[in-house]
Amino acid sequence: MMRKLYYILIFLLSVTSCQSQHNKIDTNKKVGGPCEGCEAIYEFGNQRLTSIDTLPDFKQTEPKLKLTGTVFEKDGKTPAENVILYIYQTDRKGLYATKGNEKGWAKRHGYIRGWIKTDKSGKYTFYTFRPAPYPNGLEPEHIHITVKESNKNEYYIDEFVFEDDPMLTPNERNELENRGGSGIVQPILKDGILTANRNIVLGLNIPNYE
Template identity: 35%
Template sequence: MKTLLALTCFACIVNVNTSFAQDVIAKNDTHSPLYDYSERHLNHMDTIPGFNEQDSKLKISGTIYYNDGVTPAKDVIVYVYQPNADGDFKTHKTTSGKKYIEHRAWVKTNADGEYTIYTFIPGAPYVPLTYPRKRGMKQILPVIKVPGKPEYDFDAFIFDDDPAISDRCRKKLERMDYQGMLTLRKEGDLYVAEKNIVLEDQHPAHTVVASL
């Protein structure tokens, strides 16, 4: 869906800029960074590194449902990664030389399918191959893992008040039944967005796990 969004809205200067992140992953590992939580204790809440230093703090929370849209989905892992406040994917290296994106987090839904992520509103990345260079839309990129099934990319979280999303593009996204739009409200010094997610109807995970 991320690639489709980029193609659909390129003329509208809307771009899901995953290429740099995918390059980092492809050159350093053979599996999705979703699985890098191995030594973490997952629960239904997590905080992006650097949250406390950000000006535009953001809380994203909601309920994940099975594809019937009614039954809460327990133990679903949601991995999110995003650019920094300048729109760049900031990376670090582990002691083994593997690169990873700094601003990332993992949550695992509770018995009621609930999750909460504390993060910040990222900066807008530059649209590739544009001159003069133009900014695209602000975006947070989620990956979903249902127990016993392969992970998949969910629609990028984008922001309803983002001026980079033109009226033309917005109409196209509505026709696509795009699920990643966030509508923000302000609570004190925190922006808040509710994002409920209905899972895709996936086949059992006896096939090769898809890469990010």
């Protein structure tokens, strides 16, 4: 028993919020396969979700970033309504910043996170800022994203990464799974804000999706 607990503890200590999502052990038939931390998508509390959200520290942080696009059903054409998207990201130091009073997954994901629910047109918009890469400099800048459709369990899709990021090497690109479609965005300066467009196709390259 103690040995089992020991291994569980070692496992928990060895994963980070990022690596855990890439755990490929297919131990069940969950839509999207295993995903530690995807349940953070339910942590929006009393917020009434709309299709637009502004993440904490947006006002005082540069460079500002607008992530926007349309969520489509699996056919790639029909706009998907009432889909919840949850994103979380590092701050400008590359850290999942906490204030110390976090509860639940915010302890790991930090407070720079947000939720939207798509409207009839399937549109979503997040106002945030460009994250910095981890301090170890080994991974591209990225923003994690989880999806919840009304009739499916939550699952993660490819992180947002940036076309102009020198850390997004050919090797990194080869490893992308294109879950929900490509997460590579090309930020373009519009009205003083880097604007990145990404459309999402539900179920695309998602295991156990029917």
